[in-house]
Amino acid sequence: xxxxxxxxxxxxxxxxxxxxxxxxxxxxxxxxxxxxxxxxxxxxxxxxxxxxxxxxxxxxxxxxxxxxxxxxxxxxxxxxxxxxxxxxxxxxxxxxxxxxxxxxxxxxxxxxxxxxxxxxxxxxxxxxxxxxxxxxxxxxxxxxxxxxxxxxxxxxxxxxxxxxxxxxxxxxxxxxxxxxxxxxxxxxxxxxxxxxxxxxxxxxxxxxxxxxxxxxxxxxxxxxxxxxxxxxxxxxxxxxxxxxxxxxxxxxxxxxxxxxxxxxxxxxxxxxxxxxxxxxxxxxxxxxxxxxxxxxxxxxxxxxxxxxxxxxxxxxxxxxxxxxxxxxxxxxxxxxxxxxxxxxxxxxxxxxxxxxxxxxxxxxxxxxxxxxxxxxxxxxxxxxxxxxxxxxxxxxxxxxxxxxxxxxxxxxxxxxxxxxxxxxxxx
Ligand code: GTP
Ligand code: MG
Numbered sequence: 001x002x003x004x005x006x007x008x009x010x011x012x013x014x015x016x017x018x019x020x021x022x023x024x025x026x027x028x029x030x031x032x033x034x035x036x037x038x039x040x041x042x043x044x045x046x047x048x049x050x051x052x053x054x055x056x057x058x059x060x061x062x063x064x065x066x067x068x069x070x071x072x073x074x075x076x077x078x079x080x081x082x083x084x085x086x087x088x089x090x091x092x093x094x095x096x097x098x099x100x101x102x103x104x105x106x107x108x109x110x111x112x113x114x115x116x117x118x119x120x121x122x123x124x125x126x127x128x129x130x131x132x133x134x135x136x137x138x139x140x141x142x143x144x145x146x147x148x149x150x151x152x153x154x155x156x157x158x159x160x161x162x163x164x165x166x167x168x169x170x171x172x173x174x175x176x177x178x179x180x181x182x183x184x185x186x187x188x189x190x191x192x193x194x195x196x197x198x199x200x201x202x203x204x205x206x207x208x209x210x211x212x213x214x215x216x217x218x219x220x221x222x223x224x225x226x227x228x229x230x231x232x233x234x235x236x237x238x239x240x241x242x243x244x245x246x247x248x249x250x251x252x253x254x255x256x257x258x259x260x261x262x263x264x265x266x267x268x269x270x271x272x273x274x275x276x277x278x279x280x281x282x283x284x285x286x287x288x289x290x291x292x293x294x295x296x297x298x299x300x301x302x303x304x305x306x307x308x309x310x311x312x313x314x315x316x317x318x319x320x321x322x323x324x325x326x327x328x329x330x331x332x333x334x335x336x337x338x339x340x341x342x343x344x345x346x347x348x349x350x351x352x353x354x355x356x357x358x359x360x361x362x363x364x365x366x367x368x369x370x371x372x373x374x375x376x377x378x379x380x381x382x383x384x385x386x387x388x389x390x391x392x393x394x395x396x397x398x399x400x401x402x403x404x405x406x407x408x409x410x411x412x413x414x415x416x417x418x419x420x421x422x423x424x425x426x427x
Pocket of ligand 1: 049052188
């Protein structure tokens with residue numbers, strides 16, 4: 001069959017034919033649901049926010065449980081990320097939930113690099129997934145996907161504006177993750193201030209070009225609620241796991257001397273909106289956006305960096321093998337060039353060392369000759385001195401012998417005169 005014929009039948013030109021009875025492929029959606037339920041789901045949340053802003057409390061409130069976690073001290077030398085994975089089950093649906101927390105965020109005097117460890121963490125999860133995808137034997141089906149699906153960015157309830165740390169961090173993260181900004185501990189801010197604060201935050205995000213996650217409006221069934229919720233961003237939330245009796249119902253609330261803030265009361269805060277949007281309506285879209293937008297961007301950049309392209313300079317499709325071979329040749333060429341450079345450098349260094357050694361040897365010889373001459377001169381001088389001394393000694397000896405001789409003669413002469421005098425006295 002001609003290829004155009006196959007294309008026509010498989011593509012747009014396929015003919016619609018009526019069925020004369022029940023076939024059964026209308027169960028495809030159910031088959032999909034069953035498969036997904038059996039497999040279970042995974043969802044990964046990253047909580048970015050200053051120490052003590054209520055991150056853990058909000059997570060506990062959102063998932064109606066008590067996750068482990070100790071409060072962080074404010075003396076961390078840098079920002080680190082801590083990840084915990086939990087298995088949750090609601091009716092027959094299993095959810096593998098990973099919560100990642102920024103430990104020490106906002107606690108350093110110099111906060112310039114605070115975003116770096118967060119970016120690195122997100123990239124590391126993308127890289128792990130990419131490596132799994134590039135394996136020959138892939139196990140993506142059972143692979144624990146740790147890519148971050150939603151980033152809850154906790155804004156301090158200052159009522160003023162965003163801090164530069166918030167803007168810088170969100171700007172660095174917006175192409176890598178779905179950011180949902182939330183005003184934390186919003187019970188600390190009055191109703192009118194909150195409205196102004198929300199407007200201020202939104203305008204600052206827009207003027208700084210920070211792209212936050214927009215709830216999707218392309219699916220008719222959720223378009224209305226999502227577009228309404230988009231206008232409520234950033235959500236102002238309150239977290240609490242404490243239950244208080246209101247009327248005849250126990251509700252999650254925070255009690256103050258002047259009144260009670262009910263977490264799930266939409267007049268008190270946007271907690272319900274957040275839960276609705278994050279978990280009940282858009283969890284799948286967050287997962288999908290992570291894969292089709294953020295991961296895709298990471299993968300594209302990474303593969304382009306590695307030299308892969310879809311088309312050659314003449315806009316013809318590039319095969320993976322050709323790209324690989326071209327890159328390999330380029331790499332081998334560079335390697336050879338580097339090797340040659342290193343060889344040349346080595347030869348040059350050896351030559352330099354040799355010249356240095358020769359110079360040192362020459363200097364040593366000269367020094368030796370100098371010392372030898374000095375020694376000879378010294379020896380000569382000493383010999384001359386010795387000779388002079390020997391002469392002196394000889395002269396002295398001669399003089400001494402002559403003196404002794406004279407003395408003897410004198411003594412002998414003196415002795416005969418005394419004898420003569422004695423004889424004369426006796427007579
Ligand atoms: P680290 O993990 O140490 O960074 O703190 P965290 O961000 O997890 O904050 P955590 O949930 O431990 O809360 C810190 C304190 O804030 C606790 O005393 C909470 O009771 C309180 N808190 C939490 N949520 C809220 C809130 O919505 N409003 C108010 N007013 N206080 C809150
Ligand atoms: Mg915590």
